[in-house]
Amino acid sequence: MKTVLVTGGAGFIGSHTVVELAESGYKPVIIDDFSNSKRSVIKALERLLGQKVTCYEQNYQDTHRLKEVIAKEGIESIIHFAAFKSVGESAKKPLQYYANNVAGLIELFIFLNSTPINSFVFSSSCTVYGEPDELPVTEESPLKQATSPYAKTKQMGEAIVEDVTNGSEKLRCMSLRYFNPIGAHPSALIGELPLGKPNNLVPFLTQTAAGWHKELTVYGDDYPTPDGSPIRDYIHVVDLAKAHVKALDYLKNKEAGFYDKVNVGTGNGNSVFDVLHTFEKVTGVQLPYKVGSRREGDLMSTYASTKKAHELFGWSNERSLEDALLDAWRWQKTLHR
Numbered sequence: 001m002k003t004v005l006v007t008g009g010a011g012f013i014g015s016h017t018v019v020e021l022a023e024s025g026y027k028p029v030i031i032d033d034f035s036n037s038k039r040s041v042i043k044a045l046e047r048l049l050g051q052k053v054t055c056y057e058q059n060y061q062d063t064h065r066l067k068e069v070i071a072k073e074g075i076e077s078i079i080h081f082a083a084f085k086s087v088g089e090s091a092k093k094p095l096q097y098y099a100n101n102v103a104g105l106i107e108l109f110i111f112l113n114s115t116p117i118n119s120f121v122f123s124s125s126c127t128v129y130g131e132p133d134e135l136p137v138t139e140e141s142p143l144k145q146a147t148s149p150y151a152k153t154k155q156m157g158e159a160i161v162e163d164v165t166n167g168s169e170k171l172r173c174m175s176l177r178y179f180n181p182i183g184a185h186p187s188a189l190i191g192e193l194p195l196g197k198p199n200n201l202v203p204f205l206t207q208t209a210a211g212w213h214k215e216l217t218v219y220g221d222d223y224p225t226p227d228g229s230p231i232r233d234y235i236h237v238v239d240l241a242k243a244h245v246k247a248l249d250y251l252k253n254k255e256a257g258f259y260d261k262v263n264v265g266t267g268n269g270n271s272v273f274d275v276l277h278t279f280e281k282v283t284g285v286q287l288p289y290k291v292g293s294r295r296e297g298d299l300m301s302t303y304a305s306t307k308k309a310h311e312l313f314g315w316s317n318e319r320s321l322e323d324a325l326l327d328a329w330r331w332q333k334t335l336h337r
């Protein structure tokens with residue numbers, strides 16, 4: 001069996017990817033320090049998969065212990081999710097973001113030289129493009145000025161992965177540029193578990209619908225978009241998770257030194273009001289909201305060209321915005337404050 005190390009495997013995208021890996025015949029091995037996830041996720045994964053899930057509680061930068069895990073489990077590939085991901089927090093704690101997302105990544109690559117690992121999938125983000133000049137965004141679109149330290153760590157991370165791979169006689173690597181992941185597993189056993197008040201739209205929206213917050217604030221309706229609110233490419237987290245499996249399969253057939261970057265989105269642009277109204281339509285739940293001012297650093301519009309993922313490894317999204325919002329709502333209803 002092909003064994004894959006999943007750093008940050010208890011997180012939102014990581015946990016859904018663990019499910020897809022296991023269901024595709026891989027053996028996922030999680031390492032997670034649970035700094036931004038809950039230990040209960042592992043039990044939920046075991047229930048969902050009906051099998052034991054291997055998880056080591058440790059930081060991915062603890063390479064001494066990592067070496068033991070890699071040897072013991074016979075690991076050949078890594079999907080590297082472990083990173084900090086809050087845009088607002090990154091402006092307040094830039095050094096923590098650079099230390100974890102950039103310095104940690106460099107150390108990880110130095111360490112990988114002494115292991116048999118030869119395939120690496122890097123969690124990147126559409127944030128690397130900044131505010132795009134043209135839509136949809138293709139992988140060849142320029143990387144514009146990053147709008148936050150977080151975004152800079154993803155630009156730097158990609159550059160590191162690319163340069164390391166180009167000079168490597170062993171590694172083949174891919175950066176997946178995620179658009180806006182939302183939703184939850186349809187089993188409602190795993191989903192997004194924001195610690196504290198969520199910054200992202202959909203978890204805040206479902207919490208508001210559940211009565212956890214008085215109302216949702218729409219951050220600006222004066223953008224030059226059809227309804228005045230910003231446009232994003234919201235992708236179901238299960239579809240995104242499946243893209244990781246495809247990427248890994250694809251890398252296996254590549255030569256050492258191979259590197260590429262691929263968008264993972266749906267190709268559809270939806271506004272904040274589209275999301276709100278779609279949620280109300282599919283759930284029948286009224287959502288209290290008000291319109292506020294723009295959030296600093298927010299982009300106006302971005303959505304992906306998904307051609308490359310399709311051409312390279314036959315991946316396309318299969319789930320709609322409706323599916324994603326229904327699954328997010330089903331998951332929300334299992335949560336307690």
Ligand code: UD1
Pocket residue numbers: 085087088125126127147151180181199200201202204216217218219220229230231232272295297298299
């Ligand atoms: C944010 C990050 C992005 C990161 C992604 C991770 C910024 C500028 N970008 O994307 O780099 O990869 O999270 O998931 O923060 N909105 C509201 N009210 C809310 C929350 C959000 O109106 O309470 C709006 C925002 O203005 C935005 C849209 O909803 O237009 C989506 O916001 P969000 O879910 O935070 O994602 P991004 O900002 O696109």
